[in-house]
Amino acid sequence: MKEVKCECGHVNPHGTVLCESCGIPLIEEKTREKLLDMRYEGSARRSQTYNKTIIDKIWNFFSSVKVGVWLIVITLIASALGTIFPQEMYIPPVMPAVEYYEDQYGWLGKMYYELGFHNLYSSWWYLVLIASIGISLVICSLDRVVPLYRALKKQRVTRHESFLKRQRLFGITQVENKDIPFDGVIENLKKKRYSIREENGNILAEKGRFSRWGPYVNHVGLIIFLIGGMLRFVPGMYIDDVLWIREGETKVIPETNGQYYLENKEFTLEVYDKDHEVFDEALSNSGMVAKNYQSDVVLYKRADNSVAGEEAKLDQVKEFSIRVNEPLKFEGYALYQVEYKLDELSTMSFHLTNKETNEQFGKISVDLNEPETKYDLGNGYSVEVMSYFPDFEFNSEGQPATKSRIPNNPAFVFNMITPDKPDGEISFVAIQQTIEPFEDNEYKMAFAGIETKDVSGLTVRKDLTLWIFAVGGFLFMVGVAQGAYWNHRRIWIQRRDQEIWIAGHTNKNWHGIKREIKEILEGSGINEPDDLIKETEDK
Amino acid sequence: MANLSSNLLFAAFILYLVAIPFFGGAIKQKNGSKEQKSPNKWANIAIFLTIIGFIAQLGYFITRWMAAGHAPLSNLFEYTTFFGMCLVAAFILIYFLYKTPILGLFVLPVALLIIAYASMFPRELSPLIPALQSYWLQIHVSTVALGEAILAVSFGAALIYLVKSVDQSKRSKKTVWLEVVMFSIVSVIGFIVVTTTFSLMDYKATYNWIDKNQIESTLEYNMPALVGPHQGELVETGKFEPIIEVPAIVNAKKLNTVIWSLLAGVLLYLLIRLILRKRIGAALQPLTKNIKLDLVDEISYRSVLIGFPVFTLGGLVFAMIWAQIAWTRFWGWDPKEVWALITWLFYAAFLHLRLSKGWHGEKSAWLAVIGFAIIMFNLIAVNLVIAGLHSYAGS
Numbered sequence: 001m002k003e004v005k006c007e008c009g010h011v012n013p014h015g016t017v018l019c020e021s022c023g024i025p026l027i028e029e030k031t032r033e034k035l036l037d038m039r040y041e042g043s044a045r046r047s048q049t050y051n052k053t054i055i056d057k058i059w060n061f062f063s064s065v066k067v068g069v070w071l072i073v074i075t076l077i078a079s080a081l082g083t084i085f086p087q088e089m090y091i092p093p094v095m096p097a098v099e100y101y102e103d104q105y106g107w108l109g110k111m112y113y114e115l116g117f118h119n120l121y122s123s124w125w126y127l128v129l130i131a132s133i134g135i136s137l138v139i140c141s142l143d144r145v146v147p148l149y150r151a152l153k154k155q156r157v158t159r160h161e162s163f164l165k166r167q168r169l170f171g172i173t174q175v176e177n178k179d180i181p182f183d184g185v186i187e188n189l190k191k192k193r194y195s196i197r198e199e200n201g202n203i204l205a206e207k208g209r210f211s212r213w214g215p216y217v218n219h220v221g222l223i224i225f226l227i228g229g230m231l232r233f234v235p236g237m238y239i240d241d242v243l244w245i246r247e248g249e250t251k252v253i254p255e256t257n258g259q260y261y262l263e264n265k266e267f268t269l270e271v272y273d274k275d276h277e278v279f280d281e282a283l284s285n286s287g288m289v290a291k292n293y294q295s296d297v298v299l300y301k302r303a304d305n306s307v308a309g310e311e312a313k314l315d316q317v318k319e320f321s322i323r324v325n326e327p328l329k330f331e332g333y334a335l336y337q338v339e340y341k342l343d344e345l346s347t348m349s350f351h352l353t354n355k356e357t358n359e360q361f362g363k364i365s366v367d368l369n370e371p372e373t374k375y376d377l378g379n380g381y382s383v384e385v386m387s388y389f390p391d392f393e394f395n396s397e398g399q400p401a402t403k404s405r406i407p408n409n410p411a412f413v414f415n416m417i418t419p420d421k422p423d424g425e426i427s428f429v430a431i432q433q434t435i436e437p438f439e440d441n442e443y444k445m446a447f448a449g450i451e452t453k454d455v456s457g458l459t460v461r462k463d464l465t466l467w468i469f470a471v472g473g474f475l476f477m478v479g480v481a482q483g484a485y486w487n488h489r490r491i492w493i494q495r496r497d498q499e500i501w502i503a504g505h506t507n508k509n510w511h512g513i514k515r516e517i518k519e520i521l522e523g524s525g526i527n528e529p530d531d532l533i534k535e536t537e538d539k
Numbered sequence: 540m541a542n543l544s545s546n547l548l549f550a551a552f553i554l555y556l557v558a559i560p561f562f563g564g565a566i567k568q569k570n571g572s573k574e575q576k577s578p579n580k581w582a583n584i585a586i587f588l589t590i591i592g593f594i595a596q597l598g599y600f601i602t603r604w605m606a607a608g609h610a611p612l613s614n615l616f617e618y619t620t621f622f623g624m625c626l627v628a629a630f631i632l633i634y635f636l637y638k639t640p641i642l643g644l645f646v647l648p649v650a651l652l653i654i655a656y657a658s659m660f661p662r663e664l665s666p667l668i669p670a671l672q673s674y675w676l677q678i679h680v681s682t683v684a685l686g687e688a689i690l691a692v693s694f695g696a697a698l699i700y701l702v703k704s705v706d707q708s709k710r711s712k713k714t715v716w717l718e719v720v721m722f723s724i725v726s727v728i729g730f731i732v733v734t735t736t737f738s739l740m741d742y743k744a745t746y747n748w749i750d751k752n753q754i755e756s757t758l759e760y761n762m763p764a765l766v767g768p769h770q771g772e773l774v775e776t777g778k779f780e781p782i783i784e785v786p787a788i789v790n791a792k793k794l795n796t797v798i799w800s801l802l803a804g805v806l807l808y809l810l811i812r813l814i815l816r817k818r819i820g821a822a823l824q825p826l827t828k829n830i831k832l833d834l835v836d837e838i839s840y841r842s843v844l845i846g847f848p849v850f851t852l853g854g855l856v857f858a859m860i861w862a863q864i865a866w867t868r869f870w871g872w873d874p875k876e877v878w879a880l881i882t883w884l885f886y887a888a889f890l891h892l893r894l895s896k897g898w899h900g901e902k903s904a905w906l907a908v909i910g911f912a913i914i915m916f917n918l919i920a921v922n923l924v925i926a927g928l929h930s931y932a933g934s
């Protein structure tokens with residue numbers, strides 16, 4: 001494309017509004033405006049220059065801040081809608097979501113569900129909104145950062161008079177001798193940490209230019225953050241699984257390719273002591289308050305020489321107490337204490353007993369999670385477990401069945417083999433009930449006690465994207481701080497005939513720069529520049 | 540120790556209260572000489588009192604920390620009080636940047652109201668549930684409070700801007716909205732007055748009612764029930780019978796409190812209007828005579844610029860770190876998190892509109908008001924209404 005040669009000799013890219021070097025307006029209409037639009041130094045932005053092809057149009061759409069703000073505002077409103085009722089992931093799993101919303105919140109709830117707001121944050125249109133913000137961030141930043149960088153790098157000390165005159169802060173001081181030295185001013189400028197460039201007795205004082213890059217740095221941070229979010233969908237990058245493990249149990253940790261095992265030694269739930277000296281009032285108001293949830297575990301790694309198929313040989317890696325806020329971490333995995341179940345039945349014991357004489361012939365203890373098929377009591381006495389129903393119920397056909405594999409309500413069909421009944425007697429034993437299908441047995445299984453164990457519910461987490469989020473977040477913070485806590489200020493002082501011209505520009509906080517200029521000019525004989533916007537506002 | 544702590548808080552409250560008229564005096568003084576270089580004697584006393592008050596409140600915070608054994612940031616009373624303290628701190632900071640006593644006249648009353656509002660909630664020292672036993676939580680919560688407080692200063696400055704710039708000579712959309720803002724502030728006073736009155740009277744009325752799962756429960760009201768619970772039956776005799784009954788999914792007790800506060804707010808507001816014989820905005824306008832619009836505009840913007848990064852750090856970055864440790868994931872679309880995101884997006888929009896679309900002055904001031912409304916919504920409504928549905932938000 002055509003380049004534009006300015007009268008000062010500098011060659012500008014096509015589309016430049018203000019010459020990068022001297023600042024003279026290169027576009028006809030701009031010469032008539034009272035104040036220059038300094039936002040991007042009048043640099044040549046693609047979005048302001050081309051508007052022909054479809055690509056131009058898309059580019060211009062996404063590079064517009066107006067569009068960006070709309071995207072942000074729409075996302076904001078959409079996000080708020082998602083908090084009216086709880087999201088699906090937070091509703092209790094008592095009934096299907098369709099019914100739940102209507103049941104709890106009436107027709108509004110039903111509508112909420114039907115419009116898909118119950119899963120708003122993973123709905124396609126919400127993701128499209130976030131993606132558009134991402135695209136917008138990339139395009140708007142590219143559209144501006146390069147031209148802005150060029151313009152600030154190429155700027156000359158001596159600016160064209162039409163540039164100075166159209167700055168918001170501008171003033172002229174009549175002087176007798178135009179060669180009066182600026183020493184005092186320069187010293188004051190230096191005190192205020194301006195870096196100073198001089199050319200033919202003219203001055204350009206500038207500070208905080210790096211704060212102009214703040215928005216671009218923070219946008220890059222945001223983009224990296226969003227990329228982190230996208231990577232979550234790559235298999236293997238993000239693992240979210242649950243491990244329920246009973247006290248005394250050793251289990252393979254899911255998603256570790258069978259490499260790691262965990263033993264749960266003990267689960268502890270502690271509550272605050274009611275007679276707590278400091279908290280007694282709060283405790284008597286709110287009842288029991290949990291103090292600690294803790295699983296004492298041992299982590300094992302499968303030994304290298306373990307043979308596949310055989311029971312794994314395990315090497316102990318470490319002992320640890322997993323508590324809320326203190327996950328167990330290893331090799332990129334983390335195990336979190338999230339749930340628990342107290343006092344799950346673990347073993348049940350029975351005495352093989354003669355019904356008439358009450359004589360006992362030995363005791364069996366059945367591990368409710370792994371019952372054996374036969375218990376030999378010696379002397380010709382033994383018990384066979386013919387069926388086992390860990391969570392017993394009669395199903396719709398009236399047959400004994402089990403609701404789940406968790407021993408909430410165990411029931412057994414035993415075959416009791418004794419020397420006088422070598423074929424055995426069948427007895428159905430459940431909690432609080434015994435059924436003898438062939439009537440009048442001579443023997444029974446007399447209940448002899450239960451043992452219980454606690455169960456820990458752990459979340460298994462691996463998140464290889466975390467560091468990307470961390471980098472994104474960190475860059476964002478650096479960028480906002482850079483943009484928010486520093487300002488880019490420039491002051492031009494030039495000599496023209498019997499006059500000293502002064503102009504000032506800042507990207508924000510005009511009150512601050514005015515106050516600063518006032519201090520800098522103190523005693524120099526140069527008048528403070530006027531605020532051209534303020535004057536028009538005051539009128 | 541706990542006693543000393545409450546006394547210090549009370550002392551701080553009184554000091555702030557006393558400082559306000561001094562800030563008033565400081566701007567009156569300026570009438571004669573137009574451009575005054577340094578703040579006058581009134582202003583110096585006012586800021587001195589504010590700082591002493593702040594130190595007293597810091598004392599409250601530290602002694603309470605020592606008494607409880609954990610930073611007092613773990614329930615609504617503690618968090619809100621801390622927010623009030625941060626607001627004072629942010630005001631002191633901005634005051635020394637711009638030396639504008641009038642800001643104290645608008646910000647300190649807001650801080651006072653927030654602290655008074657906080658003390659309407661249960662104040663006893665409470666133990667930490669396991670999820671809250673984390674340094675990250677405390678870092679997160681305190682940084683959020685600080686960030687939001689700095690953002691709230693921008694609301695104070697914006698309010699000054701609007702009071703000064705809105706044309707009060709005739710009724711317009713702007714005067715109405717400004718009065719809506721004033722009314723909201725007055726109804727917070729209404730809430731405080733009503734709650735305090737009934738708690739001094741020790742009002743209690745118990746209802747048996749049927750909750751949304753068709754289970755019978757009891758509910759204790761501390762204010763006469765204008766709105767009764769679903770199929771509610773008064774247990775005691777001689778107490779106020781509800782005028783209407785609401786369906787089970789509505790929290791009748793909270794709704795009742797809101798209605799009482801609004802009623803008291805309306806009454807107070809009408810009373811104030813009756814005494815002033817003009818809009819509150821109009822009555823405040825003379826106070827703003829000597830302040831320059833572009834200065835308050837800049838204070839408002841500057842506060843957003845200072846507060847936004849702090850809020851991002853506390854409300855998003857530290858929040859995510861804590862959530863990752865305590866809840867296994869750094870983000871979970873919990874209402875509280877979503878509202879932090881909304882706040883953040885809103886102020887991002889604010890900054891873009893200002894920097895790139897040139898929304899200065901009045902537009903920017905209205906935005907600052909909306910931003911504060913969002914923060915308050917997150918503090919009050921999300922805690923008390925929305926999050927009530929969620930498992931851990933109650934704590």
Ligand code: HEM
Binds near residue numbers: 063072133136890
């Ligand atoms: C959630 C998303 C975003 C956040 C948090 C964000 C944050 C910021 C911040 C803090 C600034 C500096 C503002 C100031 O210093 O006053 C900024 C500037 C800017 N942002 Fe964003 N931004 C976001 C999205 C976007 C989008 C979608 C666009 C696309 C149009 C965009 C375009 C810009 C532009 C053009 C600037 C000004 C740069 C300059 O004038 O030098 N931003 N952004």
